[in-house]
Amino acid sequence: MDNDARINGDRLLADLADLARIGATPEGGVHRPALSEADLEARRWFRARAEEAGLSAQQDGIGNISVTLPHPSSEARTVMVGSHLDSVINGGRYDGALGVIAALEVLRTIREADHQPLCCHLEAISFADEEGRWGSFMGSRALAGRLTIDDFEHSRGGKEALLAEMQAAGLTVDGALASRRDPATIKAWVEPHIEQGSQLEEAGLPIGIVTGIVGIAAYWLTFKGRADHGGTTPLDRRADALRGVAEFVRQARELVLNRFPGGVTNCGIVEVSPGVFNIVPERARLALEFRHPDQQLLEAMREALLNLALHVVEIEGLGLEVEQVGMEAPATMDREIIDAINAACQVLGLRHRHLASYAGHDTQVMAGITQAGMFFVPSVGGTSHNPHELTRDDDCINAANVLLHTVLKLASEP
Amino acid sequence: MDNDARINGDRLLADLADLARIGATPEGGVHRPALSEADLEARRWFRARAEEAGLSAQQDGIGNISVTLPHPSSEARTVMVGSHLDSVINGGRYDGALGVIAALEVLRTIREADHQPLCCHLEAISFADEEGRWGSFMGSRALAGRLTIDDFEHSRGGKEALLAEMQAAGLTVDGALASRRDPATIKAWVEPHIEQGSQLEEAGLPIGIVTGIVGIAAYWLTFKGRADHGGTTPLDRRADALRGVAEFVRQARELVLNRFPGGVTNCGIVEVSPGVFNIVPERARLALEFRHPDQQLLEAMREALLNLALHVVEIEGLGLEVEQVGMEAPATMDREIIDAINAACQVLGLRHRHLASYAGHDTQVMAGITQAGMFFVPSVGGTSHNPHELTRDDDCINAANVLLHTVLKLASEP
Numbered sequence: 001m002d003n004d005a006r007i008n009g010d011r012l013l014a015d016l017a018d019l020a021r022i023g024a025t026p027e028g029g030v031h032r033p034a035l036s037e038a039d040l041e042a043r044r045w046f047r048a049r050a051e052e053a054g055l056s057a058q059q060d061g062i063g064n065i066s067v068t069l070p071h072p073s074s075e076a077r078t079v080m081v082g083s084h085l086d087s088v089i090n091g092g093r094y095d096g097a098l099g100v101i102a103a104l105e106v107l108r109t110i111r112e113a114d115h116q117p118l119c120c121h122l123e124a125i126s127f128a129d130e131e132g133r134w135g136s137f138m139g140s141r142a143l144a145g146r147l148t149i150d151d152f153e154h155s156r157g158g159k160e161a162l163l164a165e166m167q168a169a170g171l172t173v174d175g176a177l178a179s180r181r182d183p184a185t186i187k188a189w190v191e192p193h194i195e196q197g198s199q200l201e202e203a204g205l206p207i208g209i210v211t212g213i214v215g216i217a218a219y220w221l222t223f224k225g226r227a228d229h230g231g232t233t234p235l236d237r238r239a240d241a242l243r244g245v246a247e248f249v250r251q252a253r254e255l256v257l258n259r260f261p262g263g264v265t266n267c268g269i270v271e272v273s274p275g276v277f278n279i280v281p282e283r284a285r286l287a288l289e290f291r292h293p294d295q296q297l298l299e300a301m302r303e304a305l306l307n308l309a310l311h312v313v314e315i316e317g318l319g320l321e322v323e324q325v326g327m328e329a330p331a332t333m334d335r336e337i338i339d340a341i342n343a344a345c346q347v348l349g350l351r352h353r354h355l356a357s358y359a360g361h362d363t364q365v366m367a368g369i370t371q372a373g374m375f376f377v378p379s380v381g382g383t384s385h386n387p388h389e390l391t392r393d394d395d396c397i398n399a400a401n402v403l404l405h406t407v408l409k410l411a412s413e414p
Numbered sequence: 415m416d417n418d419a420r421i422n423g424d425r426l427l428a429d430l431a432d433l434a435r436i437g438a439t440p441e442g443g444v445h446r447p448a449l450s451e452a453d454l455e456a457r458r459w460f461r462a463r464a465e466e467a468g469l470s471a472q473q474d475g476i477g478n479i480s481v482t483l484p485h486p487s488s489e490a491r492t493v494m495v496g497s498h499l500d501s502v503i504n505g506g507r508y509d510g511a512l513g514v515i516a517a518l519e520v521l522r523t524i525r526e527a528d529h530q531p532l533c534c535h536l537e538a539i540s541f542a543d544e545e546g547r548w549g550s551f552m553g554s555r556a557l558a559g560r561l562t563i564d565d566f567e568h569s570r571g572g573k574e575a576l577l578a579e580m581q582a583a584g585l586t587v588d589g590a591l592a593s594r595r596d597p598a599t600i601k602a603w604v605e606p607h608i609e610q611g612s613q614l615e616e617a618g619l620p621i622g623i624v625t626g627i628v629g630i631a632a633y634w635l636t637f638k639g640r641a642d643h644g645g646t647t648p649l650d651r652r653a654d655a656l657r658g659v660a661e662f663v664r665q666a667r668e669l670v671l672n673r674f675p676g677g678v679t680n681c682g683i684v685e686v687s688p689g690v691f692n693i694v695p696e697r698a699r700l701a702l703e704f705r706h707p708d709q710q711l712l713e714a715m716r717e718a719l720l721n722l723a724l725h726v727v728e729i730e731g732l733g734l735e736v737e738q739v740g741m742e743a744p745a746t747m748d749r750e751i752i753d754a755i756n757a758a759c760q761v762l763g764l765r766h767r768h769l770a771s772y773a774g775h776d777t778q779v780m781a782g783i784t785q786a787g788m789f790f791v792p793s794v795g796g797t798s799h800n801p802h803e804l805t806r807d808d809d810c811i812n813a814a815n816v817l818l819h820t821v822l823k824l825a826s827e828p
Binding site for chain 1: 609610611612628630632643644645646647648649650651656657659660661663664667670671678679680681682683684685686689690691692693694695698701703705739740771772773774796798799
C-alpha cells in the first residue's frame with residue numbers, strides 16, 4: 001500500500017448517515033447517552049458493520065467495542081484508533097461518531113488493500129461513556145486500569161441507576177473493573193475528532209493537529225457577607241456576597257484574557273442565600289472552572305484566580321471559602337504521533353496547523369499509558385454538543401484518510 | 415393634663431419584658447409568626463393587660479386587637495395608635511412590640527390622669543400579620559378595606575395552611591373581609607417604631623420623625639446569552655448571561671449611590687441555567703428590588719435601572735426579559751401629624767430629625783385612609799429582624815412619652 005491509498009468515501013458517508021439514524025432527534029442531531037437503548041443499538045450496529053466487512057468485534061467488561069485486524073504474530077503490539085459512539089443529551093451526529101466510523105473505515109480499507117504487511121495488530125475502538133453520563137471517561141479509564149469501585153459507588157448518574165442499566169446491557173462491575181489492558185501490548189493511540197471550535201474554519205484549514213489537551217481545574221468559591229435588611233441598610237454599609245461574585249466574574253475574565261492567552265475560564269453556576277428579594281445576600285457560591293494546555297500555566301492561573309478572589313473579598317469586606325472539586329492535568333501529545341499525522345497530511349496534500357484541545361477526550365487518558373495523539377477536522381461555526389453540529393463531507397473523508405496514512409506509518413514498524 | 419404628663423416608665427418596661435417571654439428564643443429574641451401559638455398568646459396577653467387597666471379590648475375578623483378608651487359622644491372620631499405583636503421568624507423583641515406597648519401605656523396614662531376632656535375616642539391597636547407571613551399587611555389592609563378573597567386564595571404561606579390556622583384561632587375568611595372600618599370615623603393614625611437602621615444612633619438623636627415611607631419596586635431581570643462549551647469557546651466569542659448579571663449588579667449600585675442618594679437597591683437572587691460548571695450560562699435571572707421615598711424619584715430610578723440593564727445587554731451582546739413582580743407606592747406622612755410629633759418632642763425637650771423609612775409599615779396602609787404619621791427611636795447598631803435587636807430603656811420610655819403628647823395634641827380637637 002502506498003501513498004495513493006485512500007479510504008472509500010462513499011462507504012464512510014453512508015455509514016455516518018446510517019449511524020445518525022440511531023437515536024435521531026427531530027432537530028437533526030442524536031440522543032445517545034451512555035447505556036441508553038440508542039447507545040446499545042449503536043454498539044450492536046458497529047459490531048455488525050465490522051463483521052459484515054470480515055473483521056472481528058468484541059465488547060469488554062465496561063462496554064468498549066473493539067474491532068480488530070490482527071497481525072499474524074501474537075507478539076505484535078497494537079495500534080489503536082477510534083473515539084466514542086455515545087452522545088450528550090440532545091447532541092450532534094459527528095462528535096465521537098466520526099472518529100469511530102473513520103477508524104472502522106481505515107481497518108476495512110487496509111484489510112481490502114493489496115498492501116505490504118504491517119508490523120502491528122490494528123484495533124478500532126469505541127470507548128464507553130466518553131461524555132461522562134456515569135463518570136469521567138469510564139471506558140478509556142477502565143482500559144487504562146484507572147477505574148475503581150468508587151466510580152460505581154459515586155457515579156454521577158447514581159449508583160442504582162448505573163447498576164440497573166449495566167445489568168440490562170449484560171455488564172457487571174467485576175467485569176468492568178477487569179477491563180484493564182496491558183500497556184505493553186499497545187503501541188500507539190490516535191483519535192480523529194471534530195474541532196468543537198472554529199479555529200480551523202476561520203483559518204481555512206482542513207486539519208488541526210493537537211499538541212496538547214487542556215488540564216481542567218474546578219472550584220466552588222463561596223463569598224460570605226452579612227444578611228442585612230435590603231431596604232434599611234445603606235448601600236455603603238453592606239457586606240453583599242453577590243457583589244463579590246459580580247466583581248470576580250468580571251475580573252476573572254479580564255485576568256485570563258490579559259495574562260493567560262492560552263487559557264479559558266467559565267463561571268457556570270451561582271447560588272445565593274438566603275435568596276430573597278429584600279435581604280442582602282449573605283452567601284454566594286460560584287462554580288469556577290478554568291483550563292490551560294500547559295501544566296505550569298494552569299498552576300499559575302490557579303494561583304492568579306484564587307488571589308483575585310482573595311483580593312475581591314478584601315476590597316468588598318467579605319469572607320471566602322474555597323473548595324476544589326476537580327483537577328485533571330493537561331496531556332501532551334506524543335511527538336512521534338504528531339509527526340506521523342504531519343506526514344499523513346503531507347502525503348494527502350492537506351494544509352494543517354497545530355492547536356490545543358480545550359475539550360477533554362479519551363486521548364488524555366490514553367496518553368497516560370501509550371504514545372497518544374489526536375487531530376481535528378473543522379466543525380461548521382464551531383458548533384458542538386448541539387443537534388446543529390455539522391462537519392462537511394470532504395472534511396469527514398479527510399479525517400479518515402489522514403487516519404489511514406497515520407496508521408500505515410505507525411504500523412510500519414513493530 | 416399638661417406638658418408635665420408622663421407615662422409610667424417602670425410599667426412600660428415591665429410590660430415589654432413580660433411580652434418578650436411569649437415566644438422567647440434562646441438567643442434573647444422572640445419567635446411569633448402571625449397565627450402561631452406564640453402570636454395568639456401575645457394577643458391574649460395584650461387584651462388581658464388592657465382589661466386589668468380597666469380598658470375594653472376586642473378582636474376584629476382578621477385578628478387585629480383593639481384596646482379602646484371611648485369618648486362620651488358616639489359622634490367623636492378616633493385617634494388610633496399602635497403597631498403589631500407578630501414577629502419575623504426568629505426576630506427581636508422590640509420590632510412592633512414597642513409600638514403596641516407604648517400605645518397601651520398611653521391609654522392607661524390618659525385614663526388615670528386627671529385631665530381636661532379630650533375630643534376623640536382613643537384606640538390602641540395591634541395589627542395582625544404585619545410581617546407578611548400570610549400576605550402583605552393583612553391586618554391593616556383588612557381595616558382599610560383593601561383585603562380581597564385573593565389574599566386568601568393566593569396567600570404567601572399557602573391557602574390551606576392559612577385557613578387551618580385561622581380556624582384554630584377562631585377566625586373566618588368572611589369575618590376577615592368584614593373587618594373594614596369607615597375612614598370617616600378615624601381622625602388620625604400614629605405609629606411609634608424602632609428605627610431598623612442606625613441614623614439616629616450615629617447622630618446621637620433620640621427621635622426620628624418619619625416624613626415618608628419608601629415605595630418598593632421589584633423585578634425579575636433575565637439576561638439571555640448562548641449556551642456554548644465552556645472550554646472550547648474563546649472568551650471573546652461568548653454571550654455569557656452571567657456577565658450581564660455581574661455588570662448590572664456592579665453598576666446598579668454605583669448608579670443608585672451617585673444619582674439617587676435617597677434610594678437603595680438590592681439584588682437578592684440569581685438563578686443560572688443550564689447551571690453546570692462547563693457550559694457558558696445561557697440565562698441568568700436576577701431578583702432586583704429598589705426603594706425610594708419619593709414617587710417621582712422612584713419612577714426615575716425605575717427608568718434608570720431598566721435602561722442600565724438594556725445598556726449592559728447591548729454591550730455584552732445579550733438579550734433581556736423584564737418582569738415586574740411588585741410595586742408599592744411611597745407614602746407621604748401627613749403634615750399635621752408631623753407637626754404634632756414635633757410639638758411633642760418640644761414639650762419633652764427631645765432633639766429629633768426628620769427621616770424616611772426604608773422598611774414598610776402598616777402606617778403606609780393607614781396613610782391611604784386617614785392622616786398618618788410615624789416616628790422612630792434608635793435601634794442599637796441598626797439591628798432588626800434579629801434576636802439581638804435592642805432599643806435602650808430610655809428610648810422605649812421616650813417613644814411612649816412622645817406618643818402620649820402627640821395623642822394629647824391630636825385628640826384635643828374633634
